[in-house]
Amino acid sequence: MSETQTRRIKTYNQISDKGLSRFNSTHYQVDPALDDAEAILLRSYKLQVSDLTASVRAIARAGAGVNNVPLPACTDQGIVVFNTPGANANAVKELVLSGMLLASRGILPGMRYVSELSDMTDNAEMSKLLEAEKKRFAGSELAGKTLGVIGLGAIGSLVAGMAIDMGMTVLGYDPALSVDAAWRLPNQVQKIENVSALLGNADYVSLHLPVLDSTRHLISTDLVAAMKPGLCLLNFSRDEIVDTDAVVAGLDAGQLRMYVSDFPRHELIGREDVILMPHIGASTAEAEENCAIMAAEQLKDFLENGNIRNSVNYPSLFLDRVAGAGTGTRLAISNKNVPGMLGKILSILAQQDINVIDMINKSRDQIAYTLIDLASTPSEAAIAAIADTDDVIKVTVL
Numbered sequence: 001m002s003e004t005q006t007r008r009i010k011t012y013n014q015i016s017d018k019g020l021s022r023f024n025s026t027h028y029q030v031d032p033a034l035d036d037a038e039a040i041l042l043r044s045y046k047l048q049v050s051d052l053t054a055s056v057r058a059i060a061r062a063g064a065g066v067n068n069v070p071l072p073a074c075t076d077q078g079i080v081v082f083n084t085p086g087a088n089a090n091a092v093k094e095l096v097l098s099g100m101l102l103a104s105r106g107i108l109p110g111m112r113y114v115s116e117l118s119d120m121t122d123n124a125e126m127s128k129l130l131e132a133e134k135k136r137f138a139g140s141e142l143a144g145k146t147l148g149v150i151g152l153g154a155i156g157s158l159v160a161g162m163a164i165d166m167g168m169t170v171l172g173y174d175p176a177l178s179v180d181a182a183w184r185l186p187n188q189v190q191k192i193e194n195v196s197a198l199l200g201n202a203d204y205v206s207l208h209l210p211v212l213d214s215t216r217h218l219i220s221t222d223l224v225a226a227m228k229p230g231l232c233l234l235n236f237s238r239d240e241i242v243d244t245d246a247v248v249a250g251l252d253a254g255q256l257r258m259y260v261s262d263f264p265r266h267e268l269i270g271r272e273d274v275i276l277m278p279h280i281g282a283s284t285a286e287a288e289e290n291c292a293i294m295a296a297e298q299l300k301d302f303l304e305n306g307n308i309r310n311s312v313n314y315p316s317l318f319l320d321r322v323a324g325a326g327t328g329t330r331l332a333i334s335n336k337n338v339p340g341m342l343g344k345i346l347s348i349l350a351q352q353d354i355n356v357i358d359m360i361n362k363s364r365d366q367i368a369y370t371l372i373d374l375a376s377t378p379s380e381a382a383i384a385a386i387a388d389t390d391d392v393i394k395v396t397v398l
C-alpha cells in the first residue's frame, strides 16, 4: 500500500474493537457512514444488492452464516465474500448445552414460580411450601439419552463432543461433510445416512447446518412425523431451516415435546413448550472478538495483498510478496472461469514489455482469480486493456 493511500471500510452492526483495532488509522478509514467503501464489514445486517456500490471489492461477515449477503450478485460483480468459520463455534456449543438443560429440567417454570413468592416474608413457611411443590418442576437427565446432530461442521462437531462428554449417545447426519470436518469429529459419533432415521431414534436433535436452497424447510411436516415421539428440537442455525407451521403442529400433537430456538417467530411466543432466545448464539465477548479479528485480518490481507482465505465464493489463494522486487506492482484479476483468459492477460503485459515475477491462478465454480507480480508498473492503458477484455470482471492494482 502506498503511504498516501487510505482504504475505506464501511461497517454495519456493532463490531468488536479488538477486530477494528487491526485497521491502523493512518491507512484505514473505518466508518458506518461511508458511501464509497472498498470493503464492507458486517455481522447479521441484511445486505441488499443496492448496498453493493461499484467501489466494493470485498465483504467480510464476522460470523459463520452468509445468508444475509446477496452472494450471486457479489460473485457477478467480482466481490469476494469472507466468513469466519469456527470463530464463534464454542459460544454456540455452550448455548446449545444451556438449551438442552432448560428443556430437560424445570428450571424456567421453577424460577418463575419462585419469583411469584416475593410477598412471602416467612422463610420457614416458604421452604415448607417449596418442598411440597418442587415435584411439579422435576425433569430428566441428559446422560443416557440420544442426541442427533444435523450438520457436523465447526459447531456440530463441538456439540457432538460435548454430548459425548455428558454421557449421551450421539448420532450424526451430514451428507456434505468435508474431509477436515470428518477428521475433527469424535469417533464415538454414529454416522447416519438418512435424516428420518436420525429423527426417529433421538431424544434431542440439534441443527447445525447453513440455510441453502436445499436446506430451507428441511424440518418439514413429513420429518416432524418421522420424529421419535417426545423429541426435543434445538435450532441454533437459522429460522428458515425449520417449517414453523410443521413445528407448531408437531408440538400440538405431542410428537415434539419441546422446541428451543435462537430465532423467535410470532407463532411460537408464549408457548410453555417453546424456549426462545434473541439470536444470541454468538453473543459472547470471546466469540465477538474472535470473529472480528479473523474477519479484519482476512480483509486486510485481501485489500493489501489480494490474498484470499475463508471466502465463500472465491478460491483460497496466497502469493508471497517477493522481497526486493523493486518498483514492482501486483495485479489482482477476477474473471469468468472460461478458457484462454490467462493468455489474453499475459499477452497485454508482454506487449508492454513487462516481466512477470510471480503468479498464481485458481478457480472456483464460475469464477477465476489471478494474482500477478510484475517487475514494473504497467501503464494505465494496459490496465484498462485488461479490464476491458471480455469476461474480465475486476482488475485491481495493489
Ligand SMILES: NC(=O)c1ccc[n+]([C@@H]2O[C@H](COP(=O)([O-])OP(=O)(O)OC[C@H]3O[C@@H](n4cnc5c(N)ncnc54)[C@H](O)[C@@H]3O)[C@@H](O)[C@H]2O)c1
Binding pocket: 063, 064, 065, 066, 085, 086, 088, 089, 092, 150, 151, 152, 153, 154, 155, 156, 173, 174, 175, 176, 177, 178, 181, 208, 209, 210, 211, 214, 215, 236, 237, 238, 262, 279, 280, 281, 282, 283
Ligand atoms: N445462532 C447463532 O448465533 C449462530 C452462530 C454461528 C452459526 N450459526 C448458524 O450455524 C450454521 C453452522 O455453522 P458452522 O460454523 O458449524 O458451519 P460449518 O460450515 O462449519 O458447518 C456446517 C455443516 O453443515 C453441513 N451441511 C450442509 N448441508 C447439509 C444438509 N443438507 N444436512 C446436514 N448437514 C449439512 C456441511 O457439510 C457442514 O459440515 C451457520 O451456517 C449459521 O447459519 C448460528
Ligand SMILES: O=C(O)CC[C@@H](O)C(=O)O
Binding pocket: 043, 044, 062, 063, 064, 065, 066, 088, 279, 281, 282, 283
Ligand atoms: O453476529 C451474530 O451475532 C450472529 C452470528 C451467527 O448467526 C453466525 O452465523 O455466525
